[in-house]
Amino acid sequence: MSKPTKAELAKYKSVLEKQLASLRGDVGSMRDEALRASDQDASVDHLADQGTDNYDQGFMLGLIENEEETIKLIEEALERIAGNGEWEYGVCPLCAEEIESAKKAKDSKKAKAKATDPWIPKARLEYLPWARYCVRHQEVEERNRESA
Numbered sequence: 001m002s003k004p005t006k007a008e009l010a011k012y013k014s015v016l017e018k019q020l021a022s023l024r025g026d027v028g029s030m031r032d033e034a035l036r037a038s039d040q041d042a043s044v045d046h047l048a049d050q051g052t053d054n055y056d057q058g059f060m061l062g063l064i065e066n067e068e069e070t071i072k073l074i075e076e077a078l079e080r081i082a083g084n085g086e087w088e089y090g091v092c093p094l095c096a097e098e099i100e101s102a103k104k105a106k107d108s109k110k111a112k113a114k115a116t117d118p119w120i121p122k123a124r125l126e127y128l129p130w131a132r133y134c135v136r137h138q139e140v141e142e143r144n145r146e147s148a
Helices: 006-043 047-081 093-104 108-114 122-127 135-147
Strands: none
Touching: 006 047, 006 122, 093 135
16 A cells, blocks of 8 residues: 555546546436426326335435435545645545554554554555545444444
8 A cells, every 4th residue: 555656646537537527417317307207296197106206206316315425525536636635635534643643642553553554555446536535444434324
């Protein structure tokens, strides 16, 4: 695990920009579809059909919400690549925080045991270039989100 090179950053940026353009198009078409579905609701005569239409619209709105969250993560990753983010691209901020707090506590063994490197593994960035956290901290974030 190490800092991404300039070539890797350019590759990640390109992938992120393509994914962002694709998602924005998908979200736009899903919104159009959801709006068309709501316009058709008035013409539905049978309650079962209306229930199905309402379910489909709710499902579509849930997909839109998920896609918008991914768009936000991609935009944040592009900001970090450009050097304008809250932290450097490819760094897990929680690992960096653990290392920094261990340094302040002058407990270098603890720092090495928890996280020897704040960089997100390149294999993870290849698969998910908008990743904010390493796998360990992503799991913690997801557990916290589920319990909230």
